[in-house]
Amino acid sequence: MEDHLDIFRQVLDRQVVDSNHFACGKVDDVEIEGGKTHRVVALLIGNGAASDRLPALPRAISRRLFGDRVVRVPWSDVDVITEEIKLRRSAIELGLDERTGFAHRLVSKLPRSWKK
Amino acid sequence: MKKILEIFLGILTAMGGFVEIGELVFSVNAGARFRYSLLWVVVLGTIGIITYGEMAGRIAAVTGQPVFAVIRERAGYAAGLGTLMAAMVLSVLTCAAEVGGIALLLKFLFGGNYFLLIVGTVVLFLLVVWFLSFQAIERVFGLLGLMMLVFAAAAVYVRPDWGEVASGLIPNIPPLDDSKEYLVYAYFAVGLMSSIMLPYETYFYAAGAIEDGWNPGDIRLNRVITIIGFGLGAILALSLLIIGAAFFNPLQIELSLPETAALAPALHFGKWGLILALLGMFFAFGGAAIENGLTGAYNLAHFFGWPWGKYRPPENASRFTLSWMVMFIVAAAIVMTGVDPVQVVEYSIIFSVVILPLSYFPILMAARDNDYMYPYANGWLADILGWSYLIVISVAALFAIPLLIMTHGGKG
Numbered sequence: 280m281e282d283h284l285d286i287f288r289q290v291l292d293r294q295v296v297d298s299n300h301f302a303c304g305k306v307d308d309v310e311i312e313g314g315k316t317h318r319v320v321a322l323l324i325g326n327g328a329a330s331d332r333l334p335a336l337p338r339a340i341s342r343r344l345f346g347d348r349v350v351r352v353p354w355s356d357v358d359v360i361t362e363e364i365k366l367r368r369s370a371i372e373l374g375l376d377e378r379t380g381f382a383h384r385l386v387s388k389l390p391r392s393w394k395k
Numbered sequence: 396m397k398k399i400l401e402i403f404l405g406i407l408t409a410m411g412g413f414v415e416i417g418e419l420v421f422s423v424n425a426g427a428r429f430r431y432s433l434l435w436v437v438v439l440g441t442i443g444i445i446t447y448g449e450m451a452g453r454i455a456a457v458t459g460q461p462v463f464a465v466i467r468e469r470a471g472y473a474a475g476l477g478t479l480m481a482a483m484v485l486s487v488l489t490c491a492a493e494v495g496g497i498a499l500l501l502k503f504l505f506g507g508n509y510f511l512l513i514v515g516t517v518v519l520f521l522l523v524v525w526f527l528s529f530q531a532i533e534r535v536f537g538l539l540g541l542m543m544l545v546f547a548a549a550a551v552y553v554r555p556d557w558g559e560v561a562s563g564l565i566p567n568i569p570p571l572d573d574s575k576e577y578l579v580y581a582y583f584a585v586g587l588m589s590s591i592m593l594p595y596e597t598y599f600y601a602a603g604a605i606e607d608g609w610n611p612g613d614i615r616l617n618r619v620i621t622i623i624g625f626g627l628g629a630i631l632a633l634s635l636l637i638i639g640a641a642f643f644n645p646l647q648i649e650l651s652l653p654e655t656a657a658l659a660p661a662l663h664f665g666k667w668g669l670i671l672a673l674l675g676m677f678f679a680f681g682g683a684a685i686e687n688g689l690t691g692a693y694n695l696a697h698f699f700g701w702p703w704g705k706y707r708p709p710e711n712a713s714r715f716t717l718s719w720m721v722m723f724i725v726a727a728a729i730v731m732t733g734v735d736p737v738q739v740v741e742y743s744i745i746f747s748v749v750i751l752p753l754s755y756f757p758i759l760m761a762a763r764d765n766d767y768m769y770p771y772a773n774g775w776l777a778d779i780l781g782w783s784y785l786i787v788i789s790v791a792a793l794f795a796i797p798l799l800i801m802t803h804g805g806k807g
Contacts, residue, residue, distance in 0.1 A: 292467045292475075294460075294700050305467065305700035332472045362458045377701060383713040389525075391708075 284360075286311075286319060294363040295324060295352075295375075303375035306364060308332065310351065322357070322364070324375060325349040350374050398616075405620040406627065408537025413628025414635070415683030416496040416653055417489065417740040418590040419676070422632050423656050424649050424805070425583045426639020431555070431563030434636055436584050438564060440591030441629035443787070445621050446780040447755050450762035450773070451597040452617035455604040457771045462598045462758060463697035469757035478753040479698045485750065486595050486691045487722055488743035491729035493684035494520075495736025496653045500677055503654045510731055517727040520685055524719060529606045529705035536682030542675030543631050545660045545668055550634035552663040553641040560637060579807045582798040585791045586741070586805065589748040591632060592788070595690045597754065602693040606704055614771060651737055653680075688726065692718035741804060748795040751788040759785060 284290060286309055293306050307329035310321040327347035330338045352366060352373060359365045370376035377383060425433040451462055460468075463482075467475040498512040523532060571577055604617065635656065642659045643649070650656060653676060660668035689705075696703030696715045703715040710716075730736055759781040763773040773781065799805075 288468075292472060294464060302696075302700055302702040305698075307472070329472055333476070334473070337473075337476075362460055377714055378710070380713070382717045383710060386713040386716045387710045389709065 284319070289360060290319065290322070290364065293360075295322065295366065296363050297366050297370040297373065297375070298358070298368055299370075300365070301370050301376070303366075303370040303373065303377075304350075305329075307349075319354050321354055322352040323349050324352060402616055402619055404534060404538075405616060406624040407541060408533050409620050409624025410627040410631070411537040411540030411543070411679070412533075412682045412686070413625065414540070414543055414631045414679050415489070415590075415593075415740075416492050416680050416736065417593070417744045418632055419635055419653060419656055419679075420650050420737055420740065421583065421587045421590045421744065422635035423639040423643060425587050426636040426641075427643035427647075427649050428639075428805075429569060429580055429583060430640040430644055431559045431637070432567055432569040433580075433583055433587055434560065434563035434633060435566045436587045437591065437629055437632045437636060439566075439787070440588040441625060441632070442780065443588070443592045443784045444596060445625050446777065446784055447592070447597050447758055448600050448625060449618055449621040450758050450777060450781065451601040452604050452609070452621060453614055453771060454758065454761050454768065455601040456609040456613045456617055457611050457768055458761075459605060460761075461601045461605055461693065461697045462754065463694045464700075465761045466754065466757045467698055469760050470753070474753070475698060478750055479694055481746075481750045482594060482598070482694055482754070483691055485743050485747050486687045486694070487725050488729065488739055489593070489595065490684050490687035490691070490722060490726035492736040492740035492743065493680040493687065494723075494726050495730035495734075495739065496680045497677060497684065498730070499652060499736065500654055500673055500680070503652075504673060513727050513730050516684075517723050520681070520688065521720060521723055524685060524689065524705075524723075525709075529603065532685060532705075533603065536678050536685065539678035540675060540682050542671045543679050545664065545671040545675060546638060546656070547630055547634040549660040549663050549668065549672075550637040550641075553638055553659060555637045555641040559640075575802070575807050578798060579802045579805055581794065582802045582805045585748060585795050585798060586744055587636075588787075588791060589744045589751070589795070591629070592751060593744070593747055594751055594754045595687055597758065598694055599686045599690045602690070602697070606706055608706075611771060651735075653737065684723075684726070688719050688722040691722040692716070738804075742799075745795050745799045748788065749792045752785060752792050755781075755785060755788060 290309060291306055295304050295306060297303050304324040306322050307325060308323040309319050310323060311317050312320050325348040326341060326345040327349035330341040333341060350373060356367050357364060358367045454465060455461055463479060466478055494513060494516050497516045498509055501512045502509050571580060638659045657669055657672035660672040692715050693703060695718050701714045702712045704712055761767055763778055765772045
């Protein structure tokens with residue numbers, strides 16, 4: 280992995296995929312530490328982190344509608360950075376798998392009809 | 396051989412999917428109102444959609460990233476979210492207009508209750524998208540939409556003044572009675588260009604490239620489909636405008652119902668002309684309705700990073716699947732309020748101009764970025780065209796809504 284990273288261009292708002300290449304959100308924000316030189320400590324994924332980047336009123340509306348959940352992914356869990364950011368662990372382990380949500384329960388009840 | 400067939404089908408589906416209800420109404424009415432003088436706008440818009448469609452397809456093939464992923468990366472979360480919300484509203488309105496247009500066609504053909512026909516149409520589309528693969532949907536609606544070519548034949552049979560047609564292809568402002576008419580002319584110019592360059596077309600096209608598994612080896616295919624497919628599609632838009640000028644203008648008729656456009660092929664080719672025109676419209680509007688429904692779901696998934704794609708089993712892309720279902724249901728609810736689909740699409744087309752620069756600027760920035768696209772970044776031609784069109788659509792975006800208000804939606 281590179282020593283120097285352009286956080287704005289190479290990390291923030293990039294697609295995140297888990298170890299099985301399953302999409303699990305975007306980098307909604309990053310946690311940074313350090314004084315003179317900055318270091319990324321974690322990726323933040325979820326509406327709580329994303330809505331903090333909005334002006335006050337849209338932020339309040341967004342949080343009211345979509346909640347303020349944030350999943351913190353430690354930088355040590357980042358595997359490879361290309362156009363996407365691939366993690367070392369699975370979406371289920373990280374709490375980022377959409378197959379635990381309402382939409383999945385609903386869609387799974389419909390008759391299976393998909394054909395490749 | 397397989398590659399040639401793929402290119403051939405790609406061109407035909409791009410061509411057959413080129414026209415939707417908004418373009419039909421704007422093209423015919425532009426001809427009915429200003430004869431051939433707005434033909435140049437069709438050419439201008441077509442080169443614009445080729446330019447940006449090619450860039451969006453190339454980005455998708457090289458990086459695997461669809462348009463709203465690029466918009467978010469380049470414009471940031473807040474500006475991207477604003478663009479996303481506007482794009483969602485416009486896609487659902489366009490989908491509603493197409494569904495309403497189909498219900499009007501079915502009512503004209505078979506009679507029956509308009510509201511039940513809306514429900515039937517949406518149920519049909521929900522089943523089609525659920526049961527068919529992406530490729531099947533694209534090909535069925537794209538290829539059967541080619542029945543719209545009956546309008547191209549009718550455009551020859553209505554005996555247009557070919558000299559006037561040729562001079563209309565060159566940018567011009569015709570002598571008009573008063574200053575208000577010039578504003579209406581500008582309104583039609585903006586609307587016609589927007590109807591050809593509708594932003595959903597690039598979102599859907601790039602998503603389709605990823606659905607079809609394109610990689611950098613498909614860049615030539617992308618170029619051929621956009622240039623030839625969209626270029627040939629423009630023949631349909633030109634034909635509709637010519638029909639407006641040569642057939643509807645002398646009768647002083649402007650379209651307020653989409654099926655009225657079928658009069659020209661019906662009068663020249665009889666029963667079969669009418670049937671082909673109506674079926675062509677059914678598949679063209681149907682294709683656009685499905686594209687807009689799916690585009691809403693693609694945009695959400697691409698912006699928020701959800702699993703997506705028709706190539707996945709629905710339960711592995713559940714938020715995406717639920718999103719396109721909701722898009723169709725909301726679209727049906729909108730037209731069931733009794734609003735006129737033609738009015739809905741006119742408004743959605745004019746408002747689309749406003750988000751065109753917000754969508755196209757990030758595409759241009761990404762496509763010309765050597766670090767991101769190497770070695771497939773824009774050449775000089777794509778750069779010149781990209782910047783030129785960005786200026787044109789930004790000017791159009793500034794004037795679109797004032798023109799809509801000042802001309803009372805083109806009524807003068």
